[in-house]
């Protein structure tokens with residue numbers, strides 16, 4: 001197996017942390033990033049105690065200077081990146097499109113859309129140094145245009161926007177070694193998904209781990225349960 005260097009955003013808890021654990025257990029080098037230095041270090045140390053190859057770097061997806069600092073740290077420490085997983089996300093507002101505030105929309109776009117855009121731009125030079133760079137964007141079925149429902153408008157807008165980012169960036173990178181895909185983890189038992197969610201952390205991490213580590217993947221697609229799905 002070729003050992004990959006895999007960076008995950010928002011990985012101090014939830015699906016991101018599960019992805020880090022699983023790829024490290026598979027023998028890859030995992031870079032656990034988090035916006036809170038103490039929480040990120042504590043999460044990384046717990047995995048390191050099992051003897052696994054996990055590194056912590058602070059990265060707030062909504063803070064461009066910390067994003068650029070993190071990219072420089074990865075460049076200095078590893079010289080390249082094989083897989084970037086844009087997992088960090090928020091879901092803080094349940095208002096529908098008739099009442100949602102501009103502030104809530106801006107907050108969701110900052111973390112769920114502009115964050116992955118800035119992080120991808122910062123890490124593309126390092127992904128170009130990989131044999132096959134991969135960007136995996138965390139979307140949601142709540143951002144799917146086909147069969148779109150109402151409610152939770154700020155979150156839905158941000159997840160539709162990240163799907164658009166995937167499609168546009170995949171096209172802009174066609175002539176390079178970098179593949180860009182979106183995925184939905186399903187409804188997962190995390191702080192965001194709640195205790196009533198039907199999927200376990202392992203089930204929620206599965207498609208991202210598969211996209212990160214499987215031998216062949218396409219580009220510019222939207223996946224759920226390891227299968228291509230409609231936008």
Ligand SMILES: NC(=O)c1ccc[n+]([C@@H]2O[C@H](COP(=O)([O-])OP(=O)(O)OC[C@H]3O[C@@H](n4cnc5c(N)ncnc54)[C@H](OP(=O)(O)O)[C@@H]3O)[C@@H](O)[C@H]2O)c1
Nearest residue numbers: 010014015060061062088089138140187188190191192193
């Ligand atoms: N759970 C579900 O049912 C579900 C369904 C569809 C899609 N998703 C998507 O899956 C991804 C992971 O969700 P989850 O359920 O694991 O959520 P979660 O348990 O709430 O964890 C979210 C993670 O994102 C981090 N984060 C938030 N804002 C950030 C920022 N500005 N910079 C860096 N990290 C930030 C959080 O850090 P802090 O600890 O510092 O807050 C936390 O580590 C999200 O993109 C979510 O939209 C989840």
